[in-house]
Amino acid sequence: MSQVVAENISVKFSRHKSEPRTALAETDLAIDEGDFVCLLGPSGCGKSTLLNVIGGLTVASTGTVTVGGQVITNPGPDRGMVFQNYSLYPWLTVRGNVEFGLRLNNWPAQRVRTVAGELIDLVGLTDYADQYPKVLSGGMRQRVAIARALALEPKVLLMDEPFGALDAQTRSRMQELLLDIWARKRTTVLFVTHDIEEAIYLADRVLVMSTGPGRIVEDFRIDLPRPRVADVVASREFTEYRRQMLSLLRH
Numbered sequence: 001m002s003q004v005v006a007e008n009i010s011v012k013f014s015r016h017k018s019e020p021r022t023a024l025a026e027t028d029l030a031i032d033e034g035d036f037v038c039l040l041g042p043s044g045c046g047k048s049t050l051l052n053v054i055g056g057l058t059v060a061s062t063g064t065v066t067v068g069g070q071v072i073t074n075p076g077p078d079r080g081m082v083f084q085n086y087s088l089y090p091w092l093t094v095r096g097n098v099e100f101g102l103r104l105n106n107w108p109a110q111r112v113r114t115v116a117g118e119l120i121d122l123v124g125l126t127d128y129a130d131q132y133p134k135v136l137s138g139g140m141r142q143r144v145a146i147a148r149a150l151a152l153e154p155k156v157l158l159m160d161e162p163f164g165a166l167d168a169q170t171r172s173r174m175q176e177l178l179l180d181i182w183a184r185k186r187t188t189v190l191f192v193t194h195d196i197e198e199a200i201y202l203a204d205r206v207l208v209m210s211t212g213p214g215r216i217v218e219d220f221r222i223d224l225p226r227p228r229v230a231d232v233v234a235s236r237e238f239t240e241y242r243r244q245m246l247s248l249l250r251h
């Protein structure tokens with residue numbers, strides 16, 4: 001059974017004095033447990049809208065989403081979310097940010113400390129555990145956001161252009177780190193991006209979306225060996241995926 005199932009999901013946003021805008025046309029989606037899936041498409045094609053419906057942040061106009069067989073109506077600990085703008089709590093330290101959700105869920109203090117410590121270690125921030133977000137670089141903040149999203153052991157990690165604000169080098173390091181974490185935890189990932197190379201490099205499947213109204217137009221299975229090394233972008237297979245996706249996005 002698939003981990004995430006969206007059936008006939010559509011989203012219309014009402015507008016002042018004009019017809020509602022269809023951000024997402026009727027869409028079906030099924031993601032298997034442990035898969036890394038990217039949603040790729042141009043600005044405004046409804047990638048974030050689809051992600052937010054699965055996250056329980058946006059209410060769909062039609063259809064249902066289930067995660068692990070449970071129907072989604074609200075945000076919940078089974079879905080960890082990471083956004084582009086870091087969205088850390090500025091008044092909490094790195095450790096405080098990672099521990100926040102665990103405390104909210106009344107985990108015992110000792111367990112909170114241990115689990116948060118392990119996650120901070122996993123994202124390579126042990127030396128910064130007692131620092132506040134304002135002293136961290138963008139890449140480090142996003143590491144905290146990833147650790148925080150993983151704290152409650154979500155079934156699915158939902159990521160909305162998490163590396164979009166980072167410089168090219170940091171971005172590439174973060175992609176490697178994310179693949180490393182994913183290889184260890186095998187959490188199902190749904191990752192939004194408008195960057196073709198990023199999508200192919202990371203994913204098992206790339207779902208290409210188009211506008212007018214937003215919908216999924218193609219489902220690519222990426223048969224590139226793992227673990228993926230940076231060189232893979234120069235391979236013939238990679239170039240061929242890129243060519244096909246570019247051609248789809250151009251039309």
Ligand SMILES: Nc1ncnc2c1ncn2[C@@H]1O[C@H](COP(=O)(O)OP(=O)(O)OP(=O)(O)O)[C@@H](O)[C@H]1O
Nearest residue numbers: 013021023041042043044045046047048049050194
């Ligand atoms: N809360 C909202 N109210 C009204 N319209 C919205 C709302 N959120 C999104 N939209 C519209 O829905 C469409 C899809 O937006 P969405 O943010 O999902 O696209 P996207 O593919 O994620 O774009 P980007 O890559 O720029 O973030 C756009 O036309 C957008 O203007």
